[in-house]
Every structure is written in C-alpha cells, then in structure tokens.
Amino acid sequence: MSDAEKSPDIVEAHDLPVPYIKRLRDYYLTLGYGNPYHWVHYSHVPFCKLQQPLSESRVALVTTAAPLKPGAGDQGPGAAYNAAAKFYKVYSARSDEEQFLGISHIGYDRKYSTAEDINSYFPLKAMQNAAKNGRIGELSPRYYGTPTNRSQATTIEQDCVELLALLRKDEANAAVLTAN
Amino acid sequence: MSLAARHLEENGIPTVILGSAKDIVEHCGVPRFVFSDFPLGNSAGKPNDPLSQAETLELAFKLLEAAPGSRTTVQSPQRWSEDTEWKLDFQNIDRVPEEEIRRLRTEFDKIKQVGQKVRSGTK
Numbered sequence: 001m002s003d004a005e006k007s008p009d010i011v012e013a014h015d016l017p018v019p020y021i022k023r024l025r026d027y028y029l030t031l032g033y034g035n036p037y038h039w040v041h042y043s044h045v046p047f048c049k050l051q052q053p054l055s056e057s058r059v060a061l062v063t064t065a066a067p068l069k070p071g072a073g074d075q076g077p078g079a080a081y082n083a084a085a086k087f088y089k090v091y092s093a094r095s096d097e098e099q100f101l102g103i104s105h106i107g108y109d110r111k112y113s114t115a116e117d118i119n120s121y122f123p124l125k126a127m128q129n130a131a132k133n134g135r136i137g138e139l140s141p142r143y144y145g146t147p148t149n150r151s152q153a154t155t156i157e158q159d160c161v162e163l164l165a166l167l168r169k170d171e172a173n174a175a176v177l178t179a180n
Numbered sequence: 181m182s183l184a185a186r187h188l189e190e191n192g193i194p195t196v197i198l199g200s201a202k203d204i205v206e207h208c209g210v211p212r213f214v215f216s217d218f219p220l221g222n223s224a225g226k227p228n229d230p231l232s233q234a235e236t237l238e239l240a241f242k243l244l245e246a247a248p249g250s251r252t253t254v255q256s257p258q259r260w261s262e263d264t265e266w267k268l269d270f271q272n273i274d275r276v277p278e279e280e281i282r283r284l285r286t287e288f289d290k291i292k293q294v295g296q297k298v299r300s301g302t303k
Contacts, residue, residue: 015264017202017217023271030273031285045209045250046189054245060193064181083294108221112266117227123198126224126237135241146184160187167193175188176240178223179181179199 040152050174053137059130060140060172062163064148064180065101065122067091077116079104088149090162092142095124106148106180121180140172182208189250196240196247198223206253212243213253218260219270225258232258 025036050057068075072084082104093099101122103115119125124143131139146163149155167175182205185195189211196212199205200223205213216223216236225233239254260266269275276284 012264014268016267017215018267018270019203020201020270021203021207023273027271027273030276031281031288033288039204039207040183041207042186042209045211046186047211047247047250048189048192048194050194050244054241057244062181062184081291083291084298086295086298088299103221106221107271109219109266109270110221111269112219112260113221113227115221115227119230119233120222120224120227123224123233123237126230126233129234130237130241135238146181148181152183155183156187160184163184164188164191164193167188168191172193174244175185175193175195176237176244177181177185177195177197179197179201179205180221180223 037150052173054174055134056137057173058138058140058171059127059136060167060170060175061095061122061124061127061143062175062177063101063122063143063145064106064178065103065118065145066105067093067145068100068102075102075104076100078110078114080110081105081107086147087145088147090147090159090166091145092166093145095128095139095141095143098124101145103180108180121178123176123178127176137173140167140170142166142170181205182210185210194244196243198236198240202253202255206251209251211250211252212240212247213251214239214243214256215253216256216258218258219266222260226260 066085066087069085073082075085085105127139130136146159185197188195197210198214200216200218200220202215225236
C-alpha cells in the first residue's frame with residue numbers, strides 16, 4: 001500500500017498500549033534491582049451479573065488515591081514521587097463531601113500529566129452526577145481507598161478483606177474501581 | 181486494584197475497573213475493564229474535560245450492565261493527543277542516558293527507605 005492510500009486510521013507502529021510490565025522490569029533491572037516484581041496471573045476470573053438494574057443499584061467508588069497527609073510534603077498537582085504520602089490501610093470517607101485526594105504516592109506519568117484535576121483519576125463528581133440524573137440508583141454513602149502494597153499476600157489477606165467488609169456494610173450492589 | 185476487583189466479584193459484588201495499564205490489568209485477569217489509552221494518572225478521563233470523564237464512566241456503566249462474561253475489556257475511543265511520544269517515553273530505560281542511571285538508583289533507594297519507614301509506622 002502506498003502512503004497515499006494509507007487510511008488515516010492506521011497508526012504508527014509504536015502507537016499501541018504501552019507494555020508496562022516489560023518497561024518496569026527493564027527499568028529496575030538496569031538500575032540494579034535484581035528482584036523484578038512478579039505480576040500474578042490467574043487462569044480463572046470470577047464473574048457475577050448485576051442483580052438489579054443499574055438505575056436501582058447502589059454503586060461504590062474505590063480508589064488508590066490518598067487523603068492529604070499533613071507534614072508529608074508536596075502531594076498536590078505536579079508533585080514529585082512522594083513515598084511519604086503512601087498509606088497502608090484501607091480507608092473510607094463520606095462520598096457526599098468534597099476533599100482532596102492525591103496520587104503523588106503513585107508512579108503515574110509525570111512528564112505528560114500533572115494530576116491537576118482530581119476528576120481525571122477520582123470520578124466522584126461524575127458518579128454524583130450519575131446518581132443525580134438517575135443513571136445509577138445511588139452512590140454508596142462512602143468511597144473507599146485501597147493501598148498499593150507490593151505484597152500480594154497483604155493485598156489479598158488484609159486489604160481485600162477489609163474492602164469487602166466495608167462495601168457489605170454499606171450494602172453496595174456494584175463497584176467502580178479506578179486504578180492509577 | 182485488579183486483586184480487589186476479583187475479590188469483590190468472587191463475593192457477589194459486580195465490578196468494573198477504569199485503568200490505563202492494559203497489559204497489567206489483563207495479565208492478572210479481571211471481570212470488566214475500561215481501558216483508556218492515556219498516560220498513567222488519567223484512568224477516569226482527560227483532565228479538565230468533564231465530557232471525557234462522563235463518557236469514560238458511561239463505558240463502565242455499560243460494562244456493568246452488559247458484559248457477557250469475565251475478562252471483558254472495552255477500549256475507550258478517546259485519544260489522548262495526536263502526539264504519541266508519551267508512549268515511548270514512560271520509564272523507557274533505552275531513553276535514559278547512562279550517566280543518569282546511577283542518579284536514578286540513588287533517588288529510588290531514598291524513595292524505598294521513606295516507604296519502608298511509613299509502612300513500619302503504620303503497623
């Protein structure tokens with residue numbers, strides 16, 4: 001095919017989803033860390049259907065973003081990677097109140113992104129709008145924060161258990177989880 | 181986040197993940213996944229763009245309603261920008277000058293120390 005015939009929808013060869021697993025592995029190995037992170041892979045993936053229409057469902061919002069931690073340095077837009085802002089326990093907070101949540105403790109793309117708009121990584125406002133206009137039945141009374149622990153055992157045995165207990169207590173019928 | 185989605189789903193709560201690391205989420209295996217091909221940190225839509233954010237969330241709602249089974253991924257049709265350089269840049273060691281590597285190692289050692297200190301203080 002000549003360039004003249006090339007469809008405008010055909011993209012450059014590198015314009016694929018970023019291969020993060022390989023990138024991170026190569027990056028840390030080259031820096032001299034000899035114990036690359038092992039990304040878990042399962043043969044079975046659970047699935048359950050929504051038991052009632054979405055317009056009658058109570059939907060929970062789950063995030064890896066962190067509440068502002070006093071004294072832990074810059075956690076706002078454009079902050080450098082800030083390990084002091086990390087948290088290691090599941091938390092929850094009222095979903096009808098606005099408050100600052102940051103992602104300075106997460107390795108997001110700081111060159112092309114600044115985390116200047118909380119709504120680009122924590123869609124509380126969009127969820128509130130969805131509840132107002134009837135797209136969902138209601139928003140769960142709290143939103144839930146879950147840590148990004150390196151230990152998968154800690155995530156599974158501690159964080160996941162605590163998260164489930166909170167959602168059950170709040171009688172959530174479905175959950176939207178925002179990764180970062 | 182993938183592990184959390186799996187755990188909730190196993191216990192009867194349908195889930196959908198909004199994310200931008202397609203290989204990582206799909207490698208684990210999750211019930212429903214809205215993939216936005218954006219730089220990390222924008223899994224809920226473009227910054228300062230409420231329409232982009234609402235459309236991203238709507239894809240999540242549609243998946244909750246209509247995914248036929250587990251491992252259902254839908255890719256958002258939104259494009260981050262015409263310039264795709266960000267895809268080549270992110271933590272790409274091939275683009276890091278050799279003299280930078282030692283500095284990055286020292287910097288990351290410090291980050292790890294801080295993280296360990298915070299974790300110890302949590303327990």
